[in-house]
Amino acid sequence: MSELAWWQRGVIYQIYPRSFQDSNGDGIGDLAGITARLPYVAELGVDAVWVSPIYPSPMADFGYDVADYCDIDPMFGTLADFKQFADRAHELGLKVLLDFVPNHSSDRHPWFEESRSSRDNPKRDWYLWRDPGPDGGPPNNWLSRMGGSAWEWDAHTGQYYYHAFLREQPDLNWRNPQVRRAMDDVLRFWLDRGVDGFRVDVLWLLIKDAQFRDNPPNPAYLPGQPDHHRLLQTYTEDQPEVHEIVRSMRATLDEYGRRVLIGEIYLPVPQLVRYYGAKGDGADMPFNFQLLNAKWHAGDIAGMIRDYDGALPEHAWPNWVLGNHDNPRVASRAGVVQARVAAVLLLTLRGTPTLYYGDEIGMTDGEIPPDQVQDPAEIRQPGIGQGRDPERTPMQWDASLPNAGFTNGRPWLPIATTSSVRDQDRDASSMLSLYRRLLSLRRNNAALVQGTIEHVTAYGDVLTYERRHRDQRLFIALNMSCTEATVQSHRGVVLLSTLAGRDGQALTEGVNCLAAGEALVASIRS
Template sequence: MTDFAWWQRGVIYQIYPRSFQDANGDGVGDLAGIRRRLDYLAWLGVDALWIPPIYPSPMADFGYDIADHCAIDPLFGTLDEFDVLLAEAHERGLRVILDFVPNHTSDRHPWFEEARRSRDAPRRDWYLWADPGADGGPPNNWRSHFGGAAWTFDPGSGQYYLHTFLAAQPDLNWRSPEVAEAMAQVMRFWLDRGVDGLRLDAIWHLIKDRHLRNNPPDPGWHPGLPEHEKLLHVFTSDRPEVQPLVCALRDVVDEYRERVLIGELYLPIERVVAYYGARGNGIHLPANALLIGAPWDAESIGAAADRYEALLPTFGWPNWALGNHDKPRIAGRVPRGHERLAALLLLTLRGTPTLYYGDELGMRDGDIPPAAIQDPIERNMPGLGRGRDPQRTPMPWDDSPHAGFSTAEPWLPLSADGPRLHVAGQQADPASLLHLYRRLLQLRRAESALAVGRYLGHGAPAGTLHFEREHQGRRLAVALNFNETARTLSGLAGQLVLSTLGRDEGCALDGTLTLLPGEGAIVALAEQV
């Protein structure tokens, strides 16, 4: 597999730093806590850890409002502690990916504090400003993704500034060459320290319409959807002008060996694939959220996989995820017991998987009482169920107080299923979901067909999914039964390598395989047994 980059062969594990492990007893996860759990990640068998923002921040959006791009927030530790974490991760063969937030800064960032001093401030055009509209209000109808207008009036200068998200997160003006160069230097700061990759947050929002034209209404909007979805974001996202900027960011990463660029993209898949760049000179892994939004049934998932494969350019490497810090956990989106199917699916489709912390335990969304709500989305748009606190609850490590996450009350309530699902208990149980994830990760390392092989979809009985992975003549079939009754699949002569229920492994198959309800399997096809 040496012909493939590490990020093509490997599996990425996303940590939410506030919720992974608290080492100093303040109830919030930190860098020292992540260091304490590196051996767990190495034992699990992942290849890289992705850490969302740990930079100095007022924490209006929990780190995505950055006040200093080249330092560590004291809540998480120090720059020296980060260097130690990076070195110790590398010693264990683990890569480290950091979030890079190019669309906006905190309103307390020195750049913005200077920009708002006057209309003639040196960095004034580093942000997006506009005079009031004819009625004295905002200059157009653009809406914030966190509720309300996307413009906030600045009394000192008599102009409005743009913020795609919170008012505390003013958007940068990427039409300014100085902004582009400053952000390139931020990237180099972390890449020079040895960071193995950067994940571009909200990259599709990077450029807005030069003429500030109103967004048209979305005819599909209905009550119950967020306010900003009343409009089609024609002039505020996925603009054609963003593509050269993406290529310029890739150029920075290409100054270094074996680094990866990942892009957050909540767009139709036809648009996601455009971010690979016209010549493969864009984002290495434009994030594919198809499985996060797809109905949990074999037909929808199979169609999504086939469609994605068909749309990929020849130079594009696929990637998959079932969850992240912004979306409800997979265990709550599937029937009980299907967490095992989800594990098999994520780790056998072609491409780079990203595993969200705790999904390997079957963690479900936590129940957050109103008094404990932290997320600004839920505070600004209550009742819509769009808050992200439930999927950010602390990792349950053992059965000690606070589940081994902290010696103090955690910043968010522990999930109610923590006592049943914690790491220590599942490590001691060979039949646990955690051990299934570990076995699948070991199998990916051992089987190049699973790690880098081609994908071929097959027809299958209703409610089942059947596809093949092949590399250098080694053929592995993957079969999943989404039904509540058993199903028999044909064309599977060979040896049963793995069952998600742990049964009959190693047995020979004469051409048929009967899957129990909610069971999945991997079969080494006969030619290579």
């Protein structure tokens, strides 16, 4: 497998830094805490850690409002702490990926403070400023993804500025060459410090319509959906010019060797795959988020796998995501039993998997009392299910009360109630043990890393497919129901099953039984 890039062979583990490990008792996770827990991550069997934003920030959106792209927020530590973290990760054989947040800055970033100081300031055009519309109101009908108008009035200069998210997050003007050069300098700053790649936040939103045309109404909008769904995002996302920016980022990273560029892109597959670039000069992996919102049904997921694999350009490398900091956890979406099936699915599909911290111990969404809600998405649009606090609760390391080994202080969010790393560490039937076994199986079987995926089929509630590489042939069967099911197979040997005691058993030619909620990987012969 040496001909593959490290990010093609590897598995990525996302850490939400506020919630992984607190080292100083303030109730908020930090770099020193992450560093202390890196041996656990390495022993799990993953290959890279992606850390959500740790830059200086007023924390209006918990770090996605960046006030300085080239430093560390004191909440998380210092640049020296970052060096210790990166060095320790590399010692353990782990790559380090950072969040890059180029679409918008904080309104307290010096760039924006200059931009809003006067209309003739040299940085005025670094952001999107417009005169009022004919009625004296906003320039057009564009809506914020956090609710309400995307335009904020600035009385001092008599213009509106655009913000796709909070008003505290003004969007940068990526049509300005100076902005592009400044952001390229940011990439180089971190690449020079040994970062192995970036996950680029909201990559598909970077360019907006040059004519600032109104977005058309969305005929499929339903009451209760987020406010911005009232409009189709025709002129505020996925503009053709964004691909030039992606190519430029790719070129910068290529100067540093095999660094990975991952794009956060919530688009249908035909649009998503264009972000690979025409000749492999785009993002290495435009994130494939289909499993985050998929109906947990064998037929739906089989179709999804076939369509995605068929749509990929010849040069493209696939990837799959099961959970992240913006979506409910898989154990809450699919249920605790099916979360085990989902683990087998994620780690046996073709392409690079990304795990979300805590999913390996089956963490579920936390219960957040109304008086402890932190997320601005919930505070601004309560009751419509946009709040992201439940999937961001602190990692549960042990059974100690009240904070599960996360902090000696009061945690920034309540601790959830599922079991901990220590509970599961020596339990051969635990979710943690299952993940360790799956990651080991993947590492030691070329078919799971670089093999083709074939015969993707749904038989009622059972999803099956094969992974092949040279003379190795693996059969995967996933029972997505709560009842026993049967599956057709060739003769083989079970390498891994979610059912205790089945590893090593033979599969017979013809009909084989799967227990309710069982998933297995078998080596088979024709």
